[in-house]
Amino acid sequence: GSQDYRESPCRTTCLYIVRFIFGYDTRTWLSYHPAAVKSRQKAGLFQTFFDECQKSVPVAMHGQIRYNKAAVINHRNGPARPHERKFLPMIKGVIFDMDGLMFDTERIWTTLWAPATEKLGLPAPCEEFVSGARGLAGENMLRHLRKFYPQCDPNVLLAAVRAEGKTALANGAPAKPGLFALLDYLEEQNIPRIVASSSSHETIERYLRISGADRYFTDTVCGDDASASKPDPAIFLVAAQRLGLPASDCLEL
Numbered sequence: 001g002s003q004d005y006r007e008s009p010c011r012t013t014c015l016y017i018v019r020f021i022f023g024y025d026t027r028t029w030l031s032y033h034p035a036a037v038k039s040r041q042k043a044g045l046f047q048t049f050f051d052e053c054q055k056s057v058p059v060a061m062h063g064q065i066r067y068n069k070a071a072v073i074n075h076r077n078g079p080a081r082p083h084e085r086k087f088l089p090m091i092k093g094v095i096f097d098m099d100g101l102m103f104d105t106e107r108i109w110t111t112l113w114a115p116a117t118e119k120l121g122l123p124a125p126c127e128e129f130v131s132g133a134r135g136l137a138g139e140n141m142l143r144h145l146r147k148f149y150p151q152c153d154p155n156v157l158l159a160a161v162r163a164e165g166k167t168a169l170a171n172g173a174p175a176k177p178g179l180f181a182l183l184d185y186l187e188e189q190n191i192p193r194i195v196a197s198s199s200s201h202e203t204i205e206r207y208l209r210i211s212g213a214d215r216y217f218t219d220t221v222c223g224d225d226a227s228a229s230k231p232d233p234a235i236f237l238v239a240a241q242r243l244g245l246p247a248s249d250c251l252e253l
Contacts (some may be wrong), residue, residue: 017019074193092249095239098197099135103173103207106134109161112168117155118222122149135230137198137223145253169203183216196252197241198223198230218243 100106113125113133129148136144146153186193193216196205201222208214219242226235240247 003084054178062210064138090249091191091251093192093194093243093245093251095236095250095252096195097253098194098195098199098204101176102195102213103175103211105169105173105207106171109165109250111136112161112164113180116157116164117149120152120157121161135198144233148230149221165203166177169207172207175211175213179213182214187216190246193217194219194239194243195220196221197236198235200224 012223036141041196096102098105101107102125110130113130117123117125124156125148127143133141141156141158145152145157149157184195195204195208195217199219199222201224204220204222205214208217208220219239221235221239221242223229226232226238228234236250238253239252240250243250
């Protein structure tokens with residue numbers, strides 16, 4: 001309520017941070033609120049709002065916060081009229097991970113270590129091994145395999161589980177609910193999309209082709225395209241470069 005808003009702007013403005021991050025013109029809702037109009041001259045309410053944003057969002061968003069702060073505090077023409085309401089897209093590109101996000105593959109991959117180790121005569125994998133292997137690629141994956149199976153060449157074990165995966169996922173993997181609704185929306189908004197996954201290019205392209213999602217993406221980036229594997233952000237920085245955008249303008253899912 002407006003009374004609570006006037007009495008405790010810090011608490012209430014926090015409720016609008018998500019709306020702010022995803023691109024709503026901040027001056028629209030601030031201008032229409034009675035407390036905001038009353039406080040416009042002093043700009044104290046605006047200052048509180050942006051200070052809260054600065055503390056509550058990732059560092060990558062701070063430049064956008066500073067930009068909107070200047071735009072709002074320098075806005076001197078009174079409340080925006082209804083026909084002037086705007087949506088300001090702050091996200092100019094979206095980077096999609098693949099396994100477990102777009103397709104229900106992680107659940108399947110976790111079941112493939114057991115048959116792979118069995119064929120190699122190795123002990124069955126423990127839960128710590130299986131959970132720790134999720135999302136790894138490159139040297140990080142090899143290091144993980146050496147830690148739990150020092151008696152086996154990690155490349156041999158990796159090849160064995162990939163062979164299991166090629167069979168189990170020969171016909172692709174189920175798309176996660178909501179994937180195509182999101183892709184349709186981003187396409188309507190003309191927001192470019194790219195896939196950045198630790199999987200191989202062949203695997204990424206096969207999943208996209210079988211599911212019909214390939215037409216939504218301008219490019220793909222695999223673990224071999226980056227200087228370091230996850231959790232290092234290198235693969236996402238490469239994806240942003242291929243979109244021709246600074247990383248701060250991209251949303252990574």
